[in-house]
Structures are given as structure tokens and as C-alpha cells.
Amino acid sequence: xxxxxVLMWDERQPAQKQAYxxxxxxxxxxxxxxxxxxxxxxxxxxxxxxxxxxxxETDVVVWWGHVRHAEIETATxxxxxxxxxxxxxxWVALHSAHWSRPFVEAMAAIAxxxxxxxxxxxxxxxxxxxxxxxxxxxxxxxxxxxxxxxSVLYKRPPTGPVEVRLVRPxxxxxxxxxxxxxxxxxxxxxxxxxxxxxxxxxxIPQTEMYDEPFHVPDPDEVVLEExxxxxxxxxxxxxxxxxxxxxxxxxxxxxxxxxxxxPWTLKVVENxxxxxxxRA
Numbered sequence: 001x002x003x004x005x006v007l008m009w010d011e012r013q014p015a016q017k018q019a020y021x022x023x024x025x026x027x028x029x030x031x032x033x034x035x036x037x038x039x040x041x042x043x044x045x046x047x048x049x050x051x052x053x054x055x056x057e058t059d060v061v062v063w064w065g066h067v068r069h070a071e072i073e074t075a076t077x078x079x080x081x082x083x084x085x086x087x088x089x090x091w092v093a094l095h096s097a098h099w100s101r102p103f104v105e106a107m108a109a110i111a112x113x114x115x116x117x118x119x120x121x122x123x124x125x126x127x128x129x130x131x132x133x134x135x136x137x138x139x140x141x142x143x144x145x146x147x148x149x150x151s152v153l154y155k156r157p158p159t160g161p162v163e164v165r166l167v168r169p170x171x172x173x174x175x176x177x178x179x180x181x182x183x184x185x186x187x188x189x190x191x192x193x194x195x196x197x198x199x200x201x202x203x204i205p206q207t208e209m210y211d212e213p214f215h216v217p218d219p220d221e222v223v224l225e226e227x228x229x230x231x232x233x234x235x236x237x238x239x240x241x242x243x244x245x246x247x248x249x250x251x252x253x254x255x256x257x258x259x260x261x262x263p264w265t266l267k268v269v270e271n272x273x274x275x276x277x278x279r280a
Contacts, residue, residue: 003039004277006032007058011045011065016255024255025064028094031266032062037279045071052076055083060090060277062269065100066255069139077101081109087244090276092269095208095253098171098216099139106247107169110217110240111150115164118154126161134170134215142215144174149215170215175232177209180257185236185264186225193280194223194237194248194271202264208254210234216249224268226251237268239275248272 010025020027025042033040041058043051045068055061061080065072080102083089093103108131116124134142134149142149149170155163183204187195211232217240224237236251250268252259259265274280 001037001279003037004273004279005057005059006038006040006273006277007054007061008032008040008042009044009051009061009063009065010042011068013066013255018256019258020255020260024260027260028062028064028266028269031260032270032273035270038273050076052080055080055089058089060092060273061102062092062094062273063097063100063102064094064253066096069099069101072101074101074105077105081105081242084245084247085109085243087278089245090273090278091245091247092272092276093247093249094269095251095259098214098249098251103247103249104169104171106240106242107171107216108150110242110247111152111169112166113242114217115150115152115166118152119162119164123162127164128161129164129166131166131168134167139172140170141172142170142174146174146215148213150217169217173210173212173214173234175209175211177232178254178256179209180206180254181209181228181230183207183209183252184227185252186227187223188225189221189223192221192223192239193275194239194268196271196280197267198264198271202262204252204259204262204265206257207252207259208257210236210251214238224250237272246276246278248276 008029151167153165219238221239226236
């Protein structure tokens with residue numbers, strides 16, 4: 001069987017040098033390159049074609065983005081989503097890639113699919129779908145009291161098709177804290193391929209905190225859960241199916257902390273690549 005072709009895509013912020021002198025993406029790629037079943041390449045946002053010209057020769061993308069999400073055009077993200085849906089591309093989003101355009105559009109596609117799946121085939125074929133955003137501006141985090149997204153409302157007029165009013169997933173959460181406090185990662189599904197070889201719990205000595213609720217469609221599986229001593233928690237290893245493809249989100253990170261020097265976090269990424277590439 002040929003190796004999985006893995007693309008480590010990195011926005012590459014200067015702040016990464018605080019913890020990763022060669023770049024965060026390079027650190028992850030170096031580990032993935034030790035796996036005999038992977039063929040690993042790297043790409044940067046500032047490369048020609050925004051580092052995305054080799055997607056047709058890629059089985060799984062591992063994506064790190066932070067403050068330049070808006071530079072990826074929505075049309076580009078939608079093409080990636082269709083590759084995922086067709087089973088030609090697996091997707092692994094790391095930490096602040098929760099707001100990357102490909103992840104946002106993948107979550108919206110899952111929410112749309114689920115909204116239509118609640119209808120009869122006849123209703124779904126004729127349904128009129130309108131989509132709105134939860135908040136008035138892009139990249140705006142929800143408050144704790146905000147209604148959860150995605151959400152859907154169905155209108156069935158006496159005549160005409162069903163109207164499906166979808167509030168798209170915001171793909172963010174109400175609180176974060178960049179104080180570098182430790183977190184405890186707990187394996188919720190020890191039998192899942194992404195959990196293979198992991199201990200029941202492990203500690204990340206320095207990381208950023210994210211707090212629930214995470215405004216995404218309910219994951220098909222929550223493999224890992226993360227907790228902080230101050231009471232916050234997060235669904236930190238979440239898996240979705242989209243058509244024939246797979247998407248995994250792994251929360252731990254922040255480029256100023258050596259999160260990806262931890263052997264267990266690297267093991268999660270390695271396992272997630274195999275799962276997304278359907279080699280697990």
C-alpha cells in the first residue's frame with residue numbers, strides 16, 4: 001500500500017519562534033516524517049498558490065492557522081470541502097484552525113447536511129435553504145448566553161417547499177485564556193483509532209485555555225476531553241464525517257508554548273492523520 005501523502009500547512013507566524021525556532025509546522029512535520037506509512041511535505045501561506053497547489057496530490061492536510069484566516073478565499077475553502085466530501089482529502093485542524101476557512105465551511109456543510117436529513121427525501125429535494133451567521137461580524141466570538149449554533153428552523157407553508165433557516169456554526173467559544181497553565185487531557189473513547197497508544201490521561205504543562213460551549217455541529221465522536229484546574233473543559237479531540245471524508249479537530253496549542261514537543265500530542269496528530277486518511 002502506498003504511503004499516505006500528508007501536507008503540513010502552516011500560516012507561519014513570527015511568534016512561533018518563541019517555542020519552535022524552525023516553525024511550528026516544521027516541528028509537527030518532523031515527527032510525522034518519522035512514520036514509515038507517511039510521505040510528508042510542508043506548505044506555507046506565503047508560498048505560491050497560498051501553499052495549496054498540491055492538494056490534488058495530497059491525502060490528508062494538517063492545518064495550522066491563527067491570525068490570517070481571512071486571506072484564504074471562501075471559494076478555495078469550498079473546493080477543499082468538496083474534496084473532503086468526495087473522500088479524496090482528509091482534514092486535521094489544529095488549535096486556532098477552528099476559525100480557518102476550510103474548517104468553518106466543513107462545519108457549515110455538516111450542519112446543512114443534517115438539516116436536510118431531517119426532511120423526507122421529497123421535501124429535501126425541493127427545500128429552500130437560507131443561511132445566516134450567529135453574529136454580525138466575521139471572527140466574532142460568542143458570549144456564554146448566546147444561543148448555540150448551528151441551529152435550524154423549519155417553515156412549512158401551506159403551499160410551496162419547506163423553508164430551512166439555518167444559523168451557521170460560529171466555530172468559536174465564549175472564553176480563552178493565554179496564561180500557559182497546564183491542562184489534563186482525558187481519553188473518552190479508548191477504542192477509537194485516534195486514541196491508539198495513548199494513556200488514559202496525560203498532562204500538557206503549558207497551553208492556552210478554551211472553554212465550552214464550542215459552536216460546532218455535535219461531533220460524531222468526542223475522543224478526547226480537556227480539563228483545567230480552574231474548572232473549564234473542552235471537547236479537545238473531535239471527529240466528524242462529511243460525505244465520504246473525515247475531519248478531526250485537536251484543540252491543544254498556541255504557538256508560544258511547546259505543546260508539540262509533547263510526545264502524546266504528537267501521537268494524537270499522527271493517529272488523526274491515519275484516521276482522516278482512512279488507514280487507521
